[in-house]
Amino acid sequence: MTADGAGGATIEVRNVGKWFGQVVALSDVTFDVGPGVTALLGPNGAGKSTLFRILCGLAHPSQGSVRMFGENPQGNAALTRRIGIAPQQEGLFENQTGKEFVGLAATLYGLDDPDAAACRAIELVELDPDDPRPLGAYSKGMRQRIKLAQALVHSPDVVVLDEPLEGLDPRQRLRSIELFRQLGEEGRTVIISSHVLDEVERFGSRILVITQGRLVAEGPFGAIRDLMDDRPRILRVGTDRPREVAAGLLRNGAVLGAHVGDGIVRVETDQPALFRRTVASVARDADARLLEVVALDEDLESVFAYLVGRR
Amino acid sequence: MNKIFSVLVRTLATKGRLIALGLLGAGAIALGFAVRFSSEPDKANATWNLVDAYGLSLLVPVVALVFATASLGDPAEDGTLVYLWLRPIARWRLALAAFAAGLAVSVPLAVLPIIVAAAIAGGGGKLVAAAAVGTLLAAVAYSAVFCGLGLRMRRALAWGLAYLLIWEQAVARVSHGAARASVFVNTRSLAAYIANQAPPRNAVAPITGLVVPVAFSVAAVALTTRSLDRGEVA
Numbered sequence: 174m175t176a177d178g179a180g181g182a183t184i185e186v187r188n189v190g191k192w193f194g195q196v197v198a199l200s201d202v203t204f205d206v207g208p209g210v211t212a213l214l215g216p217n218g219a220g221k222s223t224l225f226r227i228l229c230g231l232a233h234p235s236q237g238s239v240r241m242f243g244e245n246p247q248g249n250a251a252l253t254r255r256i257g258i259a260p261q262q263e264g265l266f267e268n269q270t271g272k273e274f275v276g277l278a279a280t281l282y283g284l285d286d287p288d289a290a291a292c293r294a295i296e297l298v299e300l301d302p303d304d305p306r307p308l309g310a311y312s313k314g315m316r317q318r319i320k321l322a323q324a325l326v327h328s329p330d331v332v333v334l335d336e337p338l339e340g341l342d343p344r345q346r347l348r349s350i351e352l353f354r355q356l357g358e359e360g361r362t363v364i365i366s367s368h369v370l371d372e373v374e375r376f377g378s379r380i381l382v383i384t385q386g387r388l389v390a391e392g393p394f395g396a397i398r399d400l401m402d403d404r405p406r407i408l409r410v411g412t413d414r415p416r417e418v419a420a421g422l423l424r425n426g427a428v429l430g431a432h433v434g435d436g437i438v439r440v441e442t443d444q445p446a447l448f449r450r451t452v453a454s455v456a457r458d459a460d461a462r463l464l465e466v467v468a469l470d471e472d473l474e475s476v477f478a479y480l481v482g483r484r
Numbered sequence: 485m486n487k488i489f490s491v492l493v494r495t496l497a498t499k500g501r502l503i504a505l506g507l508l509g510a511g512a513i514a515l516g517f518a519v520r521f522s523s524e525p526d527k528a529n530a531t532w533n534l535v536d537a538y539g540l541s542l543l544v545p546v547v548a549l550v551f552a553t554a555s556l557g558d559p560a561e562d563g564t565l566v567y568l569w570l571r572p573i574a575r576w577r578l579a580l581a582a583f584a585a586g587l588a589v590s591v592p593l594a595v596l597p598i599i600v601a602a603a604i605a606g607g608g609g610k611l612v613a614a615a616a617v618g619t620l621l622a623a624v625a626y627s628a629v630f631c632g633l634g635l636r637m638r639r640a641l642a643w644g645l646a647y648l649l650i651w652e653q654a655v656a657r658v659s660h661g662a663a664r665a666s667v668f669v670n671t672r673s674l675a676a677y678i679a680n681q682a683p684p685r686n687a688v689a690p691i692t693g694l695v696v697p698v699a700f701s702v703a704a705v706a707l708t709t710r711s712l713d714r715g716e717v718a
Binding site for chain 2: 248
């Protein structure tokens with residue numbers, strides 16, 4: 174569980190590009206990942222899974238290079254001992270039981286007691302090793318957890334998890350997030366993809382934001398969150414005196430423009446922090462009741478579009 | 485390798501495939517009975533026609549095509565290949581296990597029915613031996629070739645079928661040069677020799693008929709290994 178790469182980085186990605194014919198999946202992606210939990214955040218189709226496949230040696234980069242522990246993961250069977258991956262795709266060996274599936278991984282990793290290792294890994298993800306049902310009968314949440322178990326069965330130094338929380342119920346999510354943190358605290362390099370910002374907040378001390386195949390932001394969660402919060406926003410303010418509230422907001426410079434409707438003001442602001450601080454006092458000064466403040470562009474797509482635009 | 489083999493066998497031997505291709509195998513046995521109870525005076529010739537026209541031309545290549553392309557093609561398509569590929573095992577072991585899995589299912593569904601049919605038809609011991617050697621050798625070679633095809637090509641079934649129809653059954657039958665590189669012509673030539681039947685058109689020497697399919701098989705497994713080594717995994 175050591176970072177053998179240069180400068181303490183376990184994984185070094187340099188100018189990686191990947192294209193399939195005319196379609197560019199990744200473009201000039203460069204970053205380092207060291208021990209601990211790193212979250213890869215991006216919308217569906219952003220290139221997260223392609224990047225993970227390249228990191229693990231499952232696909233070649235069209236340009237650039239990847240090093241894991243200083244070695245090229247491509248065609249490097251020995252390095253696979255140090256990697257555990259839970260891919261996003263649903264496919265499992267449907268006829269196998271959970272214990273057979275995880276036991277197969279343990280056997281192929283050459284563990285001394287594959288059965289015992291499989292049982293430990295399955296219990297770690299809170300499944301029953303003696304469940305006689307085939308994987309085909311598992312729920313989505315159970316399938317996610319059994320994928321996680323096979324990724325952890327050999328105690329890998331690098332754990333790559335592609336959307337591991339999808340399909341889990343809230344309790345399982347909480348437990349899984351605790352497990353990811355624990356793995357990071359043990360000194361393993363844990364890299365987890367997600368397209369849900371709030372999910373990432375809970376497990377990612379460091380975040381890489383990828384969209385349209387490009388790395389558009391990286392850093393600690395707080396900095397990324399601030400960046401996202403401070404982007405220009407379009408908001409709807411519900412009030413019983415929309416004209417007066419609109420005038421007040423325009424007067425104090427918190428908004429760039431305002432459109433008054435029936436009981437609402439639609440505003441555009443490039444200073445969301447100032448807007449948040451002053452909207453209540455503006456309403457009070459106008460003797461207006463503030464009924465709601467709703468962001469109209471809160472979806473992640475618009476966040477990512479903003480991040481792409483500022484690069 | 486045993487674990488990978490058994491996983492792949494369980495994956496590729498779906499109920500639908502087993503029933504459909506089992507019926508094709510049962511057809512061979514039915515034909516064997518038909519020959520036995522027919523008024524045909526030359527049972528040996530009728531049995532040879534069964535082995536040649538049904539076994540070597542149709543049953544063995546089709547069954548091997550379906551199962552061998554599925555042995556790595558199915559895991560590549562549904563994404564489960566990553567659970568075998570991203571492990572510290574030599575790629576040749578994976579290629580060999582996949583080849584063996586395809587062959588292990590093809591033998592009872594294609595090779596055995598032809599041997600049983602030849603025995604039922606009453607053509608004699610040489611015909612049974614010819615059926616056994618010819619179909620087994622063909623199953624080995626086709627399984628090796630189609631295993632790699634399933635890994636490398638999308639729609640491997642369609643490409644394999646095209647290969648069987650165009651190369652094996654058309655080009656190799658009319659071109660002597662092409663015949664030397666045909667699993668069908670080589671195994672058919674060897675089987676005809678063992679069965680003491682007249683050499684078929686474009687026949688090759690018995691030793692060639694043995695060596696070429698074996699060489700094909702070794703080369704095909706080596707190519708599959710190379711593809712696993714260098715290719716991209718779903």
